[in-house]
Amino acid sequence: MATSVHANNDLNTLSETYDAKARYEMSENDVKSYVYQWFAAFDHQRESGYFVNRIALPVKMQYPDTTPITSVEDFLAWYQGVTDNIIWNSHSITSMDVQGNQKSGWTVSYVVNWKAKSKTNENFDVMVKQELKVIRIGDALKLAELNASIVN
Template sequence: MKATLTPARTLIALTLSLQVLTVSAQTSPETPAPQAQINSLSPSYDKEARFQLSENDVKSFIYQWFAAFDHQREAGFFLNRLASPIDLTYPGTPLRSETDFLRWYGNVTQNIAWNSHSIKSLTVTGDQQTGWQVALQVRWQAREHTGKKYDLVVAQQLKVIRVGDLLKIAQLQSKLVEG
């Protein structure tokens, strides 16, 4: 049986031919492989600006901080993100040393079966030379192993600084807003 070349078959044949040409062009010696393009930085972007941290970097850091509490990450995760000397105050609980933090966080992990932090508002001002001032409100919902539940809104003021290539919390003050 002889195949008839209909308009639809002609279109399919042309499409397949173009795909073959496109694939061979992508792998020709003149064109770098897609993996090389994926893993290379733009050579024309300002090199100094590439390493400047922005407000978005600070916001990302804050969201990662709270997500880590949601998943009860290991204490070292948090300690690596705290500047020395430690200066944290949670409602009614000042933390001024690694020992204070470890005691406080150990109590959290022993008693809290589940918790969630939902950031309600977040503002960041400053820059990497002077540090960033962060103001936020976070809704904390939790359930203890005993079944007791919490639903609180906490206001926090943070000072975030750059130490080398890392962001760290230099100061954190918090107070209960509602709950």
């Protein structure tokens, strides 16, 4: 019995010998996780506040065939267009590359296959090359820049 109590106490205890700086610094895996969570949120058409909380200010986003997004208001207008017109979508990321560090930020490059169905029954299956600039603000990663272009 004492063993299980001791084990339960250990569940919420961090190692005292692990390097404190390494525990605090964000890694390439943190950045990749951020990107995958960003797209999973689009796949589930999450509430707009989810995205707003993950966008740095100032922000600069450019999707194909849209006006640049340079503010929260611009993003909200763009996302309203998505939620008004798309009834289903999914994103499949391929060939992701992450460069940088938490001091300078990270550049993330990848290709994503976007599949969607509109409310007018139009189907989309598009390969999109994207490059992001992700920065750390406090304990959070935030999107500072996004440039997207259609892969032919």
